[in-house]
Amino acid sequence: METISLEHGSGGLLTARLVQDLVYQYFDNEYLLEAHDSACLPAPAGRLAFTTDSYVVNPLFFPGGNIGKLAVCGTVNDLSMSGARPLYLSCGLIIEAGLPASTLEAVLAAMAEAAREAGVFIVTGDTKVVESGAADKLFIHTAGIGEVAPQTDISGKKALPGDIVIASGSLGDHGLAILLKRHHLQLSSAVRSDCQPLNGLVQSMLEACPDIRVLRDPTRGGAATALNEIAGQSQVGIELYEEQVPVGREVRAACEVLGLDPLYLANEGKLLAVVPAAAAAAIVAVMRSHPAGLDGAVIGRIINQPPGRVFMRTLTGGRRIVDMMTGDPLPRIC
Amino acid sequence: METISLEHGSGGLLTARLVQDLVYQYFDNEYLLEAHDSACLPAPAGRLAFTTDSYVVNPLFFPGGNIGKLAVCGTVNDLSMSGARPLYLSCGLIIEAGLPASTLEAVLAAMAEAAREAGVFIVTGDTKVVESGAADKLFIHTAGIGEVAPQTDISGKKALPGDIVIASGSLGDHGLAILLKRHHLQLSSAVRSDCQPLNGLVQSMLEACPDIRVLRDPTRGGAATALNEIAGQSQVGIELYEEQVPVGREVRAACEVLGLDPLYLANEGKLLAVVPAAAAAAIVAVMRSHPAGLDGAVIGRIINQPPGRVFMRTLTGGRRIVDMMTGDPLPRIC
Amino acid sequence: MCVGIPFKLIERHNEEGIGELDGVQRKLALQLVPGAQVGDYLLVHAGCALQIIDQTAAMETLEAFRAISDEIR
Amino acid sequence: MCVGIPFKLIERHNEEGIGELDGVQRKLALQLVPGAQVGDYLLVHAGCALQIIDQTAAMETLEAFRAISDEIR
Amino acid sequence: MRFVDEFRSPALAALLSARLQRLAGQPLTVMEFCGTHTMAIARYGLRTVLPPRFRLISGPGCPVCVTPPGYIDAAADLSRNKAVIVATFGDMLRIPGTEGSLLQARSAGRDIRIVYSPLDAVRLAQDNPCKHIVFLGVGFEATAPVIGLTILEAARLGLNNYSVFSALKLVTPVLHLLTAGRKLQGLLCPGHIAVVTGLAPFRLAAEQANLPAVVAGFELLDILQAFIILDRLAEQGRPELINQYPRVVRAEGNAAARAVLRRVFYPEASWWRGLGRIAQAGLAIRKEYCRYDAGKIFGLPAITDTETAGCYCSDILTGRKTPPECVLFKTKCTPEQPQGACMVSGEGACSAYYRYG
């Protein structure tokens, strides 16, 4: 099997071989190996968190990760943002016929490694192969189940005036790494996607402060969009402090060159948290002692008015609106 | 919004509008409307069943259903095949830019209706839009969670010699309906996809006989492939009785014309069951009184030898091997 | 070598017709069976009728089966 | 009207060079700054250097800022 | 009467096979020339029903499996041309050329369409005036007239974007090669070829081989009856041809179909996968219709055969060996990765053995 062909997706013998020879080699937990129509899993304690995402990233491989790592981290992170402990993932593959088997294998290996790092099991899956030209190399779809401890109650609606907004680290790395790979802008840099699972970080944050109000991973649309969502759902205002928003030196430089705003670039290993003011310092301290939150910082606060709006308090002490994103960020020269 | 554009998938304002104006209009349950990173769900009793499938059917609309109905029924059925009561679904959309919004709407409406029929909630979702040419109109990915009653223990490994093999109705309808639509073979017929949720049928079967050994929905690869899988997992032989295998009159005729074997055609609203011989008659009776199992019939039995093999006892009393499928069924004239 | 199926001719328009088998319908080329009439059964291969089925001959064949089987009753 | 960025010239090969800004590197067209030397800072627009940055003038501007701010201290 | 179920009656089948069981005659090795017979025998499990004294050996199978890999290569090459749509029977898609199958070519994005009827390919040409449709013309005497009709139809419609890439074959000139020097006691002849050709060529083959022969239908009872007739003829020492299938096979065949063949094609030597070059055993398109000849229009290479090392296909096609005797069978040679003609199509002898045991 050098390349994946339509036959590998037709549900017959070749599908069985693909699954056995390639998939099971990397995803080898007892639940998956049962190979049933559904995985049968022990009953979790507490409520369930359930989430899903489709991954269509182009290119498949980028500095700091690939679509497989992304597909695991993204879903683990969405679970974590509900305060859940991620337990199980599903994995659906849509493969364009002609994909080199070695590409698929590298992606599966990355998924397996990310799952190991996050401590989750990929317990059920599906593989479809479509004709060449009917998909862009490989799409991955993961859904995830987590368990939510009884005392945990995280929600985008819970931000209160006076609360503090925290970011777990520098913003924009993933979006910029992809943008540079995608458009052949001929800018070279060491910027890598920040793609990483955040469940460990969230667990330690929750231990430090069980009443964290909101958690959100600022993926597509970036921190600006995520904060606008929170402001809308909680009907509060948010004020950011420009000089405290962590942005990496290279990301900042590339954004200058390309006329981009890092607040609108996607992140895949960062979170935003809204926490009670009294707990903010302790949470930041806990975050900074966790490898996924070394650059954790307070970046703003929740204000009363106007509801649904995000502002930036700029370096000059001025203030500007930080709106939701319209469309993907594109480089500008003007 | 007449057509879906890339902007609708970029995570910003237009994505939010698409979700609010279109998705929420059809999927309007309390869990989804929370619009969190994950849906937060009450803890189910018993063990969990978890499954996933990607739906890439071409054409999107076919007699008897469309990709949306399929995406709900397929995952509900995979849960049911573990004996689980399906509870929650996730829904990931990958949309090719340029898809008419009305097409998406018709698909979402079908999903909502199928979910209502099956009594499940679509509680979390994701929408991606890819460039024109990077996908084939629309792919849907659903994952599903169900709860498995403590006494239920369904598994492909549990078939025992002497057990009886049952089909819930005529085989091959879905596969043929799609094939006729796909290849412009200029055959007209009233064959419709059998696409339907099977959870109700399974619940009534389980009530009649809690120790059903195996359930399987013979989707891609058809009954032949599903039975070969069971034979392999249980390490038993399976013998089918040709004259008892239910195949619709039109499907049989079209198969004759096209040189196809209905055993290899996909089904989307049928199940195969392996049950203890003593319970077979009762189960068939229960099935026939359920709208999804009106044509339920015994089609074969589990035998000792040779393990992993499926045979057909033919009309002449002869016997032939029924192998797994290699590749999709293609019409033949020779 | 060649899958051949008996379709019943249910419509004829010059050299084209509609055949029916158990609810499945298909346009048929009739150039090779000039005498075919609506109601005839046709042996169809690849969408083209190759012959009109002879009902009398078919009956005789069935009779022959019965005769053979009668022999051994 | 035109995003212009100060890159440091770290390599020069005839009319092409490599510029660097905080770890980000980019090939630069140098046709419009014939006198640019490695080590110079260049004002770059759309991948092309438009001018060599005058360090002395820059110092003076910074001095002017300080002077203004001193006025109000 | 609907001419299907009546000929499949399990009750009658049981009686006929009981009859075959009871007859205690000589061993009877029968060659079935035809892949559709091979498939039907396998599908009905007849091998397990017939008494052991009946031995069945398979002939060349179908026109698809005897198509040389070079033809597939040429068709796949043609499909690279963005102005071309390749139209074909589904049978052709899985056959491996030397560089993959047409299915692989299609899954790589080429425009290759499956049609049920060659006449649908003409329709495709009408519907796609900016594309050129090439129909892959494979088939024997039964299929060739239908393909001939497409050329006449295209000419009638004045189409200039339709052509046929012919690998059409005539099976009747090959029969003597298959029986020559074989230990056979009977021939099972293909009814659907005889529908066109009439009985004469098969009578000739029976005479040349000095064997009893039956032109038979493809339903369960047809085949069982054919064996009973063959057994009786053999017992009585009568090397005659009997027409078991008179409901569609007339002694004179179908003259209209043969007229189409003569008008559009002429017989020519042809390469058969596993058998090599056989004089008069192919059909080429006449000069008058050269504008519908894809070989001419696109300057396609002449097709010759290449053999796979270790493959017994020529022995199996000529009935000298059975598939399980081949060392590659089920090991290196499977339906997913066929090595020779007999495995490539579901109708090929090796494939039928593989699937139906």
Added chain:
Amino acid sequence: MRFVDEFRSPALAALLSARLQRLAGQPLTVMEFCGTHTMAIARYGLRTVLPPRFRLISGPGCPVCVTPPGYIDAAADLSRNKAVIVATFGDMLRIPGTEGSLLQARSAGRDIRIVYSPLDAVRLAQDNPCKHIVFLGVGFEATAPVIGLTILEAARLGLNNYSVFSALKLVTPVLHLLTAGRKLQGLLCPGHIAVVTGLAPFRLAAEQANLPAVVAGFELLDILQAFIILDRLAEQGRPELINQYPRVVRAEGNAAARAVLRRVFYPEASWWRGLGRIAQAGLAIRKEYCRYDAGKIFGLPAITDTETAGCYCSDILTGRKTPPECVLFKTKCTPEQPQGACMVSGEGACSAYYRYG
């Protein structure tokens, strides 16, 4: 010194803005000609920092927003040609033509590539010898020389598959239109245009308008200082031009850049979205380089403007109104569905108001 952070020091910024707060002078209405200034002012929230007596009105913004929709239509049409790759700055993708944007064209599968530098488009032509690369030439005096260089480079390399579709504009001939009949107390002039042109055209504009003017940089401190200077000049009644940005703006500009402009282009009348036809305010490709002129090669239509009913763009572009005064602003006209030039680019006055309040 790295010429970025030094000019953004929050501490110095605080002192400079405190200084601005303390100066209790006359009301000062300043026009910023340049979209990059508009964006920087918005991004730094300067509107909320400057004392109320400073009123800022925006000029024509950027070369992208003054490009007429017909140009986008022509580029989108061009991209239908499968032999063509359209290369462009990312800025151009979201601007609506009359039938959608280039982003929509790209999402419909056309080959439209974003480049950072026009010179990367020449590289694209080298890498894709079987395609023709058309670069969408938009820009003012700073960008035009870079685009001129691509034509010289293509000529040097002997490429015959690269061309420029010019909508290049000259901003300096427009300045007097923007200031004419306006109640202004100062002009904030674009430093990056002056890098090429030198100070003369801006000095002329200041003289014609009889106003103080500052050629300014784009960093936070640059802009604050420019306001302090303007305030001081206004207070002292000195309608002079001061160069705040001497680290890159020389009095004489960049002669090499202007030489490229003269060699490749000639000034021509040009249609500005919202402003109409302006003599000498565009750049056309000289006959000597007509083989690199996509307009000539592909016979593209001459571009003229069309106005959207109700859009106040021309008033906003000429500084007569501010965006919130337009009834369409934030209602029918949003960054996702812009109605006029000022909303189309992130740099346009309406867009900057919309995003940064």
